[in-house]
Structures are given as C-alpha cells and as structure tokens.
Amino acid sequence: MQQDNISKNNFEQCLKCDLCTTVCPMKSVNPDYPGPKQAGPDGERYRIRDPRFYDLTLRFCLNCKRCEVACPSGVEVGDIIQTARIKYGRSAHALRNSLIANTDFVGSVATSHPRAVNGLADKPSFRSILDAFGIDRRRHLPQYASERFSKQFNALSQDGYARFVTFYHGCYVEYNYPSLGAALIELLNVCGYGVRLLDREKCCGAAFINNGLSARARINAKANAASIRKALENGSEDIVTTSATCTLTIRNDYDHLLGVKTDDIRQHVMLATKWLFGKIDSGEIRLAFREDWKGHYAYHTSCHMQMLGWQIYSIDLLKMIPGMQLDVLDQECCGIAGTFGYKKENYEYSQKIGEKLFADIARTGAGTVVADCETCKWQIENGTGIKVLNTIEVLLDALDIQKTRELNR
Secondary structure, rough: OOOOOOOOOOOHOOOOOOOOOOHOOOOOOOOOOOOOOHHHHHHHHHHOHHHHOOHHHHHHHOOHHHHHOOOOOOOHHOOOOOOOOHHHHOOOOOHHHHHHOOHHHHHHHHHHOOHHHHHHHHHHHHHHHHHHOOEEOOOOOOOOOOOOOOHHHOOOOOOOOEEEEOOHHHHHHHHHHHHHHHHHHHHHHHHEOOOOOOOOOOOOOOOHHHOOOHHHHHHHHHHHHHHHHHHHOOOOOOEEEEEHHHHHHHHHHHOOOOOOOOOOOOHHHHEHHHHHHHHOOOOOOOOEOOOOOEEEEEEEEHHHHHHHOOHHHHHHHHHOOEEEEEOOOOOOOOOOOHHHHHHOOHHHHHHHHHHHHHHHHHHHOOOEOOOOHHHHHHHHHHHHEEEEHHOOOOHHHEHHHHHHHHHHO
C-alpha cells in the first residue's frame, strides 16, 4: 500500500542508478531520446511544477516496460512517461494517430470488405498514399479475415461442459487471425473446458493509450471491466487471453494510467498459457502429445510478456512436447511497440531496435518463431521472413487430440 507522501508512480524512490537506461531499446538507437530515467522520474520533478517542461522527445518511448522490469526500487518509470504524454503531449499527426489507434473501427470496416482491403495493402500506389498520411510505405500491413471471430464462434457449440472460462480475444483474433481463437477453443474443449465470450468486448485500449487518447481508452476500459465482472458472476472460472499486451493493459494500465479500478477482477485475467500451466501443475488437466511430432522452434519473449513475468509458462509448456527442439532467445525488444513502428517518423528506429533480435533468430536456424504477442509476430515476419506462431497454436498442433480428450473426461 502506498503511503500518503508517495506519488502514484513512486518516482521519489528513483536511485538514479541508470539501470533503466541500459535496458532501454530506444536509447540504444536514438541519441535524441533522453532515456527513461530523465524522461520519467527526473522530468516529472519539473513537470509537476510547470507543464512547460514537457519534453516532446517523450514520444519516442515505446512503452515496452523494460525500464520497470529493471528498476530495483519499484519505480513505475514507463507509467510516469505515459502519464506525462497523456497529460501534456500533443501530436502533429492527430488524425493519423486517431485512426490507427481505433482498431475496432478499422477492423470492422476492413473485415466488411477484406478482399478489397487486402488487395490494396501491397499496391505501391496505396502505400504511397499511406506514406503521405504518415504510415511508412515499407511496413507490411496485417491481413484481415473474411469473417470476424465472434461470428465464427457462434457456430462452435459449447454445450455439455461443466466448467467454463471466458475468452477475451482482442482485436487481433477478432479481425486478423480468427484461427488462433479457434485453436484456443479446440485446445480448451479437448481439456474438458467450455469457452464463452464476453457479452460486450472492446479493444483493450493499448493503442489509444500509446497515442495519447486516454479518454477513448477509458471508455473501452470501463466497458471491458464491467463485462469481465459479469462473466465471473455468471460462473466463468477465469478470463483467458492470447495476447500479452491485452493482458498487461487490462491488469495494470486500466488502474495505473486510466483510473479504472480492477482490484476485484485483476487476478482472474491471465494468458491462456499461464492458466493452462497452472491446471496441468495442479493435476486438473493432462496433455498427451503425438509421438510422430518433431519441430525446431525459437521462442521470443515480448516486452509485455517480460513485464508480466509469465514467459516461463509458455516456455515450459513448449518443453513438455517430446519432439520439441526449442531455442529460447535473449529477451530483446522487437522494436514495433504496437502502432509505434508503423509511423513514418519511427520506422527506422523500429527496424534498428529489431536488428539484434532478427540476427539472433537467424543464428538459431529455427524454421519457426513462437511469440505471445501479435505485433511482435508482424515485426519478426516483416524483418526475417520467418513464420511466427502463438504458443497455443504449437501446443494444439503437437497434441494427441484423442488421448488428451480421454485423459480429461
């Protein structure tokens, strides 16, 4: 519990040790960025006296949270910077930022006309238009699904299960990659659990937060928190996710950055890999794997997964597969940071940050990378040409479906 004389993000406890600066991926490639210590707790001492001390270079912060992982004093360095951006920041690209942050709007439009949108995405003329709008022409845009996940879910019967969890699927599964949602449902069904969706789900709000649109993020946060409470009241054991960023945003940022209280629901929101590992560890769920399955994979820990500290659950689940050759990569930032790497002014920084990770992946010789973050997937595939899968997809592919179903009856 914080004392009355301690600020919300605990900046008074900063030791000026500069550990946060040593792990900052942006500081390593951009001399214009002062680093998290100066941008965060040091700058906050000035800003609370006079907002004119706000430094425009704070826009370079990736909100990767690596500074918070490194801090020995528990200072919420990243949250200090994000709060300052929300409170004082102004963008020269307000229209662009509003559009790319509104994933529900863009996704709903794109999935209404997926062939046209996907066809335009690789056309040089369309890329030139986007480039003029402030979205770098060199960035590959994500493909959109022909049918939204929530519509596909209606065809998947979840009757006959005594135990249920609720799946917060997020924008990525809803609009871009419904097959990941289908994979999770199949995996949980085989393990004896039915799956429900929230009555009312909105984008987690991470993109709004990172673009300084806190009022819109708060609307989404309130709606999601209310829907999560309702799901728990209606008998769902927990709320499971497949995105580290969505999970961290709901668990931490709703309260820390948006003032939306989540004390009563926070511990029930978790990545499916953490939830599944816990059930296996307690003996409630057992998995059986195919004897003929073999694969060489590299596991990338996303920055937000590192902040959660949950990468060990995904890694240990993958290591359970008998035919698995797994290279666990050093914890390097991929550089995309959600919408950050799509912006024209940030693209070069984004790629420079990702270079070490790309080289590490190449050295492993792995044919596939595993990551629990959708934007890491896009960045790695864009930077290496190597396919990236979610941990859930790999587990399902290696699973002996029939034996696992029998074990969990």
